Amino acid sequence: MTSVNPPPAPSWSEDELIEALALLENMQEQLDLLRTIPAGIIRALGATHLSPEDYFQNFLVPAHGGSRRLNKFSTDWHGAPVRGIVEHASAREKEDADLSAGLTVPKYGWRELARSNARVKKEGEDGERGTKREEVEELVKGFDEQTEKATVNFDKESLVIKIQLKVPQWKLRFVLNPEFDDQDHVVYQVECVGSKPAQTSITRCMNKRPAAGDLQYLLDMIGAYQDAPFVTCAICNKTVNQQVIHPTGRRRKEIKNDDGTTETVWEPYHESCT
Numbered sequence: 001m002t003s004v005n006p007p008p009a010p011s012w013s014e015d016e017l018i019e020a021l022a023l024l025e026n027m028q029e030q031l032d033l034l035r036t037i038p039a040g041i042i043r044a045l046g047a048t049h050l051s052p053e054d055y056f057q058n059f060l061v062p063a064h065g066g067s068r069r070l071n072k073f074s075t076d077w078h079g080a081p082v083r084g085i086v087e088h089a090s091a092r093e094k095e096d097a098d099l100s101a102g103l104t105v106p107k108y109g110w111r112e113l114a115r116s117n118a119r120v121k122k123e124g125e126d127g128e129r130g131t132k133r134e135e136v137e138e139l140v141k142g143f144d145e146q147t148e149k150a151t152v153n154f155d156k157e158s159l160v161i162k163i164q165l166k167v168p169q170w171k172l173r174f175v176l177n178p179e180f181d182d183q184d185h186v187v188y189q190v191e192c193v194g195s196k197p198a199q200t201s202i203t204r205c206m207n208k209r210p211a212a213g214d215l216q217y218l219l220d221m222i223g224a225y226q227d228a229p230f231v232t233c234a235i236c237n238k239t240v241n242q243q244v245i246h247p248t249g250r251r252r253k254e255i256k257n258d259d260g261t262t263e264t265v266w267e268p269y270h271e272s273c274t
């Protein structure tokens with residue numbers, strides 16, 4: 001009798017595996033939350049109620065909420081993405097049933113990693129081609145909402161963005177002028193308005209940024225100037241340089257925490273230190 005080995009399952013890329021683990025982590029969280037449904041219903045049943053109608057309404061809220069969450073879990077679990085993961089895992093298990101290596105793989109942190117990978121990928125694409133025209137307004141809105149010290153003025157027709165940051169001692173004003181490489185993508189030139197040495201230095205540092213076409217990167221960079229001017233240079237560790245100028249550059253850095261998650265920080269530096 002001859003035994004026929006199953007054909008090898010197509011292997012997934014590192015990114016696909018991380019996305020699959022992120023999805024499973026999401027399902028795990030949904031499942032954990034489902035466990036709280038009976039407790040909510042029991043609490044409603046055991047409480048004191050003013051009237052039968054009151055009793056019914058108090059019961060309905062956790063029952064309806066629980067039912068919605070259960071339906072969502074069921075839909076997601078039977079959806080194509082999870083089915084694809086299960087099929088891929090079964091095929092790989094047939095090739096090699098030894099799953100012991102899985103014990104050393106962390107259970108959490110995949111969602112952050114998948115988000116970070118997606119962001120880097122988008123930055124790479126936007127950095128080269130520019131940001132999609134229709135995404136500009138949403139990005140500006142998000143910046144305006146998240147950046148406490150900023151006043152934002154956005155012209156929907158010309159797509160010119162003007163940002164004012166209120167920082168101690170002075171106001172930093174930025175003008176972002178769009179350049180259109182093609183119909184759909186826009187790359188911004190940025191100027192820190194003013195002719196003082198610090199302002200012209202900020203303009204130079206900003207225009208040397210990587211991924212020049214990525215508007216989100218540029219907005220994050222502008223937000224990083226909210227701490228100006230009283231910061232220490234990450235390179236020389238001093239507040240002012242020999243020309244008595246505060247750090248005018250900001251560079252992004254990913255820091256790994258002890259629990260394996262990553263965090264983004266913006267480091268100040270002197271233009272003269274680079």
Ligand SMILES: [Zn+2]
Pocket residue numbers: 233234235236237238241269270273
């Ligand atoms: Zn320095």
